[in-house]
Amino acid sequence: xxxxxxxxxxxxxxxxxxxxxxxxxxxxxxxxxxxxxxxxxxxxxxxxxxxxxxxxxxxxxxxxxxxxxxxxxxxxxxxxxxxxxxxxxxxxxxxxxxxxxxxxxxxxxxxxxxxxxxxxxxxxxxxxxxxxxxxxxxxxxxxxxxxxxxxxxxxxxxxxxxxxxxxxxxxxxxxxxxxxxxxxxxxxxxxxxxxxxxxxxxxxxxxxxxx
Amino acid sequence: xxxxxxxxxxxxxxxxxxxxxxxxxxxxxxxxxxxxxxxxxxxxxxxxxxxxxxxxxxxxxxxxxxxxxxxxxxxxxxxxxxxxxxxxxxxxxxxxxxxxxxxxxxxxxxxxxxx
Numbered sequence: 183x184x185x186x187x188x189x190x191x192x193x194x195x196x197x198x199x200x201x202x203x204x205x206x207x208x209x210x211x212x213x214x215x216x217x218x219x220x221x222x223x224x225x226x227x228x229x230x231x232x233x234x235x236x237x238x239x240x241x242x243x244x245x246x247x248x249x250x251x252x253x254x255x256x257x258x259x260x261x262x263x264x265x266x267x268x269x270x271x272x273x274x275x276x277x278x279x280x281x282x283x284x285x286x287x288x289x290x291x292x293x294x295x296x297x298x299x300x301x302x303x304x305x306x307x308x309x310x311x312x313x314x315x316x317x318x319x320x321x322x323x324x325x326x327x328x329x330x331x332x333x334x335x336x337x338x339x340x341x342x343x344x345x346x347x348x349x350x351x352x353x354x355x356x357x358x359x360x361x362x363x364x365x366x367x368x369x370x371x372x373x374x375x376x377x378x379x380x381x382x383x384x385x386x387x388x389x390x391x392x393x
Numbered sequence: 394x395x396x397x398x399x400x401x402x403x404x405x406x407x408x409x410x411x412x413x414x415x416x417x418x419x420x421x422x423x424x425x426x427x428x429x430x431x432x433x434x435x436x437x438x439x440x441x442x443x444x445x446x447x448x449x450x451x452x453x454x455x456x457x458x459x460x461x462x463x464x465x466x467x468x469x470x471x472x473x474x475x476x477x478x479x480x481x482x483x484x485x486x487x488x489x490x491x492x493x494x495x496x497x498x499x500x501x502x503x504x505x506x507x508x
Contacts, residue, residue, distance in 0.1 A: 187400070188407035195411030199418030206422030210429030217433030221440030228444045232451030240459045247465035254472045261479045269490035276495055289502050296505050332507050370498050378497065382490060387475060389468070 255390045262386035269382065270375050277367045281313070281350040290314060290352065291321055293370075297354035297363035298329045298337060305338050305357040312345035318352070 280286060294308055308325075310318050322339050329337035346353060351366040384391040460466065479486070 188403045191404065191407040191411050192414070195414040199414050202415070202418040202422050203425070206425045210425050213426070213429040213433045214436070217436040221436045224437065224440040224444050225447065228447035229451050231444070232448040233455055235448065236452050236455040236459055239456065240463060243460075244463055244465055247463065247469055251465050251469050251472065254469060254476065258472055258476050258479065261476060261483075265479060265483055265486050266490065269487045269494060272487055272491035273494035273498075276491055280495060280499060283499075289499065292502050292505050295507060299507060328507075367498070370502065371494070374494055374498050374501065378494065386479065386486070389472060389475065 258387045259383070259390050262383045262390070265386060266379055266382040270371070270379065273374075274368070274371055277349040277371060280367055286350070287317060287321070290317060290350065291325065293351045293365040294318070294321070294325055294354060295328055295332070297352065297365045298325070298339075299332050301354060301356060301361050301363050302333060303356045303361065304333075304335055305340075307340050307342050307355050307357060309342040309344075309346045309353045309355070311348050311350065314350065314352070315341065315345055 280289065283289070290310075298306060308318060308322075318341055322341060326337050326339050329339070340357075348366040348368055351368075351370060353362065353364050353366055355362040380391075
């Protein structure tokens with residue numbers, strides 16, 4: 183009787199101990215299984231995380247690149263403008279070459295005739311530089327004849343005896359000075375500058391200046 | 394010693410022994426759990442290390458591909474080339490453009506149409 187009570191106490195203790203260990207083993211297995219699952223989840227995140235990091239880096243890079251691109255565009259535009267502007271300065275220096283051409287007489291004729299056509303008056307004064315005075319004197323009869331054909335009325339042209347300081351071409355005005363048409367080579371260059379400068383810049387840096 | 398005294402004594406001894414058995418089981422259980430926790434931590438840490446390696450591998454490939462798509466980088470390169478060209482050929486360009494301006498002026502005059 184005595185022995186059986188003690189034995190029962192010990193048997194129950196053993197059972198409890200066994201239960202404690204079994205529970206612990208189950209919990210330990212669960213801890214490991216959870217860890218493995220978490221590990222897998224962590225590994226599975228890798229491609230997504232790599233994409234996030236790459237996107238973040240590329241976005242920073244794009245922002246920097248846009249800033250640099252903007253600065254470069256400004257620099258290129260300035261360089262192109264300077265080249266184009268300098269080209270017109272150099273063209274101004276080269277203007278006398280036009281007066282050295284064999285067909286300059288024809289050019290001068292056309293410039294004076296265009297001025298006459300635009301003024302559309304009958305009594306006009308033609309001003310040229312010293313070098314072109316004799317040339318225009320010779321041209322006056324033909325100019326008057328052509329002007330009469332164009333305007334349909336007789337035109338009287340007078341060559342201003344005081345030469346003016348222009349490279350070439352002519353300035354034509356009405357006798358009373360109320361209408362002046364500047365068809366000097368300098369004026370033609372100025373007109374070309376207005377027309378061509380934006381286009382010249384665009385041709386130099388088409389990637390910067392949109393059409 | 395009376396029979397009752399023996400009974401009490403042996404019962405007490407058994408209870409003492411039982412308490413020891415349970416305590417020992419609890420200690421072993423705690424050890425087991427602690428070992429499992431350490432192992433679990435190692436599993437997670439190892440996964441984190443492998444994740445970094447994997448990220449690095451994917452990152453390099455993705456970056457290579459993504460950078461090809463960044464048109465600003467190519468535009469910068471082209472514009473830098475253009476700037477360099479404009480600086481190097483400045484004088485030639487000015488001479489060429491000024492000649493063309495003169496040609497334009499002459500052509501413009503020759504193209505005048507009279508009514």
